[in-house]
Amino acid sequence: MTPAEPALHLAADNVAALDGASVSPIKASIGSRISGYRFDGETVSDDFRSAMRDLLHTRGLVVFEPGTVTAENFTKFAAFLGEFFHYAGPHTPRAPENPDATVISAGKDSHLRNHVWHADGGFREDAPAFTALFGKATPKDGGDTMYSNTAHVYESLDPLFARYLDSLQVIQSPDATGHITDRYLDPEEAAQARLRMPPFELPLVRTHPVSGRKWIAVNESYVCYIKGVSRVHSQNILGILFDAIKGPESSCRFEWTEGTMAVWDNRVVQHRAVKDYAGDAERLLYRCTMTA
Numbered sequence: 490m491t492p493a494e495p496a497l498h499l500a501a502d503n504v505a506a507l508d509g510a511s512v513s514p515i516k517a518s519i520g521s522r523i524s525g526y527r528f529d530g531e532t533v534s535d536d537f538r539s540a541m542r543d544l545l546h547t548r549g550l551v552v553f554e555p556g557t558v559t560a561e562n563f564t565k566f567a568a569f570l571g572e573f574f575h576y577a578g579p580h581t582p583r584a585p586e587n588p589d590a591t592v593i594s595a596g597k598d599s600h601l602r603n604h605v606w607h608a609d610g611g612f613r614e615d616a617p618a619f620t621a622l623f624g625k626a627t628p629k630d631g632g633d634t635m636y637s638n639t640a641h642v643y644e645s646l647d648p649l650f651a652r653y654l655d656s657l658q659v660i661q662s663p664d665a666t667g668h669i670t671d672r673y674l675d676p677e678e679a680a681q682a683r684l685r686m687p688p689f690e691l692p693l694v695r696t697h698p699v700s701g702r703k704w705i706a707v708n709e710s711y712v713c714y715i716k717g718v719s720r721v722h723s724q725n726i727l728g729i730l731f732d733a734i735k736g737p738e739s740s741c742r743f744e745w746t747e748g749t750m751a752v753w754d755n756r757v758v759q760h761r762a763v764k765d766y767a768g769d770a771e772r773l774l775y776r777c778t779m780t781a
């Protein structure tokens with residue numbers, strides 16, 4: 490397929506030599522690795538902050554080696570991106586050593602659907618702009634996170650198809666694939682949750698406020714249907730997009746070790762966990778989410 494628009498060039502060079510950091514791409518389509526940087530637990534320099542923002546807006550995902558931050562201070566590092574936004578409910582507990590972080594653990598939350606492609610908080614119109622994850626305890630083998638850059642997906646589509654997608658509106662809901670139904674077994678609690686988090690309409694394609702790139706704003710977890718077309722039409726179009734989002738061209742796989750951190754632009758980048766680790770292995774990640 491012919492790209493609808495040329496992909497933006499990588500804004501990576503300006504990070505090198507900043508505060509001892511070096512940067513390398515994960516893939517041409519998504520992600521950068523920062524190494525050699527150590528957060529002092531207090532401040533992030535203005536130059537580093539600016540370069541990091543550029544990277545997130547152009548590369549979508551930035552990952553950091555162990556030793557960059559700690560379980561206690563990774564939220565202080567990530568705070569330069571915006572205000573903390575705790576959208577999760579009581580089922581997602583706070584980290585014991587860091588009240589700004591929530592604990593993500595499939596072992597502790599049987600309803601967690603983090604193995605399905607999603608954007609964090611994608612069941613809300615005001616979903617967080619950025620997410621940071623810190624590896625607290627990670628399986629020896631497996632338990633990676635997969636990421637996909639939906640701006641690259643959009644740019645890889647046939648231009649005529651992309652233009653058609655530009656015209657579509659979708660309906661999203663936290664219960665699109667049964668999140669409320671499964672989690673709230675009490676009918677009254679389920680009804681209240683649906684009132685708190687009603688379905689909403691948004692364009693299928695959105696434009697990033699900083700980079701100007703268009704991206705695919707539907708994910709497998711939270712989209713109900715494309716408005717104004719038949720169910721079959723809707724499902725087929727969404728299927729093409731989900732297939733492209735999962736494709737190797739626009740995605741990458743991040744292997745966790747304890748102490749690593751991943752930060753991404755949660756608007757453009759979708760992600761999922763991979764449940765391929767031993768049943769008795771612990772996979773404990775700490776998360777914070779930020780507004781733009």
Ligand SMILES: [Fe+2]
Pocket residue numbers: 603607608609760
């Ligand atoms: Fe997530």
